[in-house]
Amino acid sequence: MSGNHKLDLLNNSISYFREAVACAQAEAPQTSPWKFAIVHVVQAMELAFKERLRRVHPVLIFESVDRAEKTVTLLGALARLRNPRIGNVAISDEEKASIEKAVKLRNELTHFEFDYSHEHIELKFAEIFSFMIFFYRAHLDLETSDFIDEEQHQQILLLVRARAELIQRAKLYIESRGNITRWICPNCNETTFIVEDQQCCVCHHKEEIVECPNCGVENFESDLKDISHLFDYDDDEGLMRLVEDFGFGDTGCGECYPEVREKIENARRERYYEDLEMEDYYAGKLYGA
Structure with a gap:
């Protein structure tokens, strides 16, 4: 049973996330594409939360651990993930509030008439998009390429306000790592390339750090010149x-x-x-x- 849930939860989460990205990339001034971007990204988040709970114990994806019937709600899954005795996942109060607002917006978009500008929905999408990038990587052990194509990733960074969200989250992540070395990323030009990881924690650009064969100073491999x-x-x-x-x-x-x-x-x-x-x-x- 757990194998089936793994396939359904994780792969379906990734499918919804990719659909959300596709909607966010729709070049249309109407609110409709952003509506579906929110609906899909929140659904992706719900499935990702349940997959993380499943990895703790398969029964945790159900509302009642005594009956394997109805699965837990997104907010119920969030509560279990934040519980130190269950998921013990570090999701801050600020992130929790942002997730709750996104769920509320999703419910209003799907069940009621709504009067939100696409700018408002875009901002909320940016928050959840950036959160999901880090959740997939930090808590589901995925590589960026597992859930979003590189081209789409770069386009979405330019298209929505997610870049600012990603940078802020990256800074918090860097602070949590303590004494690490940061360089300016050659791809996104942010000071978020972690030398120890050989990867940028904003755009996820990977590059090997190598010593210059002549002076011994560490450099990006691409910065070495043919002499x-x-x-x-x-x-x-x-x-x-x-x-x-x-x-x-x-x-x-x-x-x-x-x-x-x-x-x-x-x-x-x-x-x-x-x-x-x-x-x-x-x-x-x-x-x-």
């Missing part, structure tokens, strides 16, 4: 053969690139003068002889 063109080569029947790399690696960081270039030029100049001295020496030996 092999500074080396000396010889034309060997149409093929360029490396003659001298001056003790440097093929790549270097932007910080040490000017210094490496200067060292190579100095080494090349010194070798030139040494060659001149040797020529004078052998010329003197020759003429002296």
Whole structure:
């Protein structure tokens, strides 16, 4: 039974979340797409909560743990998740209030006439969207690509106000991690790239952090430049053969690139003068002889 629930709850949650994102991407001034975006994202959240409870114990997804009949409501699931003796999931009072408002809005959108602007619904969607990004990753052990395509993720960041929500949540997450190293993310330009994780906690851009082979300073892999063109080569029947790399690696960081270039030029100049001295020496030996 638990296997079936796992398939239904998690995969259905992801399906609703993707539908919500598709609705939010609809380029229409009407409120209707945002209405369905809210309905779907709240449904995705409800199923995700139940999946998290199922992982604690399968009976927790039911309203009554004595009868496996009606499943628990979203707010009931939220209460169990926040309960330290059950789910022990860190969901703040502020997040709880935001979730309750989203549920209230969802109910009004589906059961009553409503008079909300799409800007109001968009803002509420942004709150739940950002919450779900972190809930999927932190509490259901999913990668971003498991529940949203990269292209959709980037478009939704630009389209709705979720970016501000994500950044604020990322800052709170970073603070909760304590003493960690943050860099400016090369993808979203926010200071939310966690070096220890090699991933940005806003846009989830992943990139390996590597040491510059010349100065040893850590850099984004993409920031290392090819410096092999500074080396000396010889034309060997149409093929360029490396003659001298001056003790440097093929790549270097932007910080040490000017210094490496200067060292190579100095080494090349010194070798030139040494060659001149040797020529004078052998010329003197020759003429002296």
